Amino acid sequence: MPQARVVIPIAYARQKIRHCSACAMAALCLPADLSVEDIARLESLLGNRRRLKRGQHLYRAGDGFDALFAIRNGFFKTDVLNEDGRDQVTGFQMAGELLGLDGISSTRHTCNAMALEDSDVCVIPFSSLEHAAREIEGLQRNLMKLMSREIVRDHGLMMLLGTMRADERLAAFLLNLSQRFMARGWSPAEFHLRMTREEIGSYLGLKLETVSRAFSRFHDEGLISVQQRHIRILDTSGLRGMLGGR
Amino acid sequence: MPQARVVIPIAYARQKIRHCSACAMAALCLPADLSVEDIARLESLLGNRRRLKRGQHLYRAGDGFDALFAIRNGFFKTDVLNEDGRDQVTGFQMAGELLGLDGISSTRHTCNAMALEDSDVCVIPFSSLEHAAREIEGLQRNLMKLMSREIVRDHGLMMLLGTMRADERLAAFLLNLSQRFMARGWSPAEFHLRMTREEIGSYLGLKLETVSRAFSRFHDEGLISVQQRHIRILDTSGLRGMLGGR
DNA sequence: CGATCGAATTGACCCGCATCAAGGAGTGTG
DNA sequence: CACACTCCTTGATGCGGGTCAATTCGATCG
Numbered sequence: 126m127p128q129a130r131v132v133i134p135i136a137y138a139r140q141k142i143r144h145c146s147a148c149a150m151a152a153l154c155l156p157a158d159l160s161v162e163d164i165a166r167l168e169s170l171l172g173n174r175r176r177l178k179r180g181q182h183l184y185r186a187g188d189g190f191d192a193l194f195a196i197r198n199g200f201f202k203t204d205v206l207n208e209d210g211r212d213q214v215t216g217f218q219m220a221g222e223l224l225g226l227d228g229i230s231s232t233r234h235t236c237n238a239m240a241l242e243d244s245d246v247c248v249i250p251f252s253s254l255e256h257a258a259r260e261i262e263g264l265q266r267n268l269m270k271l272m273s274r275e276i277v278r279d280h281g282l283m284m285l286l287g288t289m290r291a292d293e294r295l296a297a298f299l300l301n302l303s304q305r306f307m308a309r310g311w312s313p314a315e316f317h318l319r320m321t322r323e324e325i326g327s328y329l330g331l332k333l334e335t336v337s338r339a340f341s342r343f344h345d346e347g348l349i350s351v352q353q354r355h356i357r358i359l360d361t362s363g364l365r366g367m368l369g370g371r
Numbered sequence: 372m373p374q375a376r377v378v379i380p381i382a383y384a385r386q387k388i389r390h391c392s393a394c395a396m397a398a399l400c401l402p403a404d405l406s407v408e409d410i411a412r413l414e415s416l417l418g419n420r421r422r423l424k425r426g427q428h429l430y431r432a433g434d435g436f437d438a439l440f441a442i443r444n445g446f447f448k449t450d451v452l453n454e455d456g457r458d459q460v461t462g463f464q465m466a467g468e469l470l471g472l473d474g475i476s477s478t479r480h481t482c483n484a485m486a487l488e489d490s491d492v493c494v495i496p497f498s499s500l501e502h503a504a505r506e507i508e509g510l511q512r513n514l515m516k517l518m519s520r521e522i523v524r525d526h527g528l529m530m531l532l533g534t535m536r537a538d539e540r541l542a543a544f545l546l547n548l549s550q551r552f553m554a555r556g557w558s559p560a561e562f563h564l565r566m567t568r569e570e571i572g573s574y575l576g577l578k579l580e581t582v583s584r585a586f587s588r589f590h591d592e593g594l595i596s597v598q599q600r601h602i603r604i605l606d607t608s609g610l611r612g613m614l615g616g617r
Numbered sequence: 618c619g620a621t622c623g624a625a626t627t628g629a630c631c632c633g634c635a636t637c638a639a640g641g642a643g644t645g646t647g
Numbered sequence: 648c649a650c651a652c653t654c655c656t657t658g659a660t661g662c663g664g665g666t667c668a669a670t671t672c673g674a675t676c677g
Binding site: 205207208209210211212213215226227228229230235236255258259260262265266268269270272273274275276277279280281282283284286287288327328329330368369 | 451453454455456457458459461472473474475476481482501504505506508511512514515516518519520521522523525526527528529530532533534573574575576614615
């Protein structure tokens with residue numbers, strides 16, 4: 126067991142040599158479209174990697190903000206909690222996506238980020254990133270694009286929460302997951318949900334029972350097959366047809 | 372009437388001399404905390420001002436993106452429209468706030484921005500802004516903070532849409548407006564709504580009848596007085612108590 | 618000053634989803 | 648292997664807000 130203490134730093138050191146340039150997710154992440162030299166610059170400012178076990182928090186609302194996190198692999202949820210105890214899942218994040226953008230607005234994080242499976246993130250100290258972004262044109266642009274994309278994504282979710290009925294919401298959710306898995310080279314048709322029905326419900330503004338019933342209905346209609354958290358999409362266009370199926 | 376054609380360009384030219392440094396909203400806007408010299412730099416890259424009549428669009432979804440807009444005075448709504456014709460108001464913006472951040476993620480805007488009263492905005496060409504942000508540290512930071520603040524704001528709205536009941540939503544809406552008016556030195560207790568019940572409803576994920584009924588209920592309970600669009604808040608803490616009044 | 622038109626209010630009814638409750642499936646533990 | 652625990656499914660019931668419809672209010676205009 127004392128060995129672990131020795132082994133881990135070595136592993137870190139080795140990992141630190143090749144960060145982005147060896148990362149399968151680079152194209153979806155901050156380094157997108159940067160030149161080899163600029164990627165090297167970016168790598169030089171990265172902090173250590175950080176590993177999280179399922180259920181661990183990467184950060185919590187109120188924690189000081191000093192770094193962004195790029196998911197190397199794993200799966201996260203973010204949620205906000207308000208005064209009266211209600212909480213709302215604001216997103217599920219997967220490899221290649223950035224966590225912590227909410228913290229830039231002040232000196233503290235405003236939401237919680239929790240690993241839904243054992244995960245691995247790159248720590249990007251924000252002050253170094255800011256500094257580098259002033260010198261690397263493409264980096265500044267990428268960072269702003271990522272933030273803007275987050276804003277656009279949020280608008281889509283508002284649309285979902287404000288105008289859609291339960292099964293439209295779930296169909297949109299599944300199609301979104303499917304598409305993001307596909308963008309990562311994974312199967313778009315068959316995947317394992319890493320979140321509970323309750324977390325899906327919180328994200329979609331529904332109760333867990335409603336989510337469960339909608340899953341069963343999709344199953345009965347032959348759109349998907351569901352076994353607990355294992356999902357197989359059988360009829361993508363059928364699912365797509367549910368949107369606006371008002 | 373031909374006179375107007377002559378007068379307007381002159382007015383523009385005169386306005387261009389002093390932008391941020393003479394603007395009452397500077398503290399809430401991009402120049403916040405910048406030095407006098409940096410503000411001068413920022414002013415030098417501003418485009419013309421642009422005036423809009425009530426009902427005019429500043430931009431529409433699909434329009435090319437090349438500038439941000441800072442509201443000098445007036446009032447806007449932004450909304451997104453999806454394939455099947457439903458739309459969702461994503462925000463109401465007032466003096467000192469920035470419009471167009473959604474466009475950064477691609478080369479096009481993804482939502483519509485419409486003036487709800489005669490308004491006046493500063494045009495900020497984005498490529499110049501990006502360039503200046505690389506040289507002016509505080510400017511880059513302010514821009515990122517504004518984007519991050521937008522993300523945090525959106526999370527709050529998701530919470531509202533995902534977990535609150537109708538009158539909580541309306542109470543939160545009124546308190547938010549009130550606070551923003553106060554931050555601008557206007558009355559927090561008495562104001563004129565610039566949007567219809569239907570637009571409020573779209574923003575809050577409710578139908579216009581529900582919004583109207585909630586207003587009437589608040590009125591009957593002595594929390595506010597309502598006459599069409601004129602609102603007077605009579606009991607702020609009462610309103611606040613409605614949140615989480617499950 | 619009456620006519621017209623969009624916006625807001627109010628009422629009656631109904632439906633989708635929340636709520637409450639019971640039981641089943643899967644997983645880890647002593 | 649029994650037990651506990653969490654997560655999921657399914658049913659019964661009720662309510663909040665959607666829907667449809669009628670009326671009123673206020674502004675604009677001939």
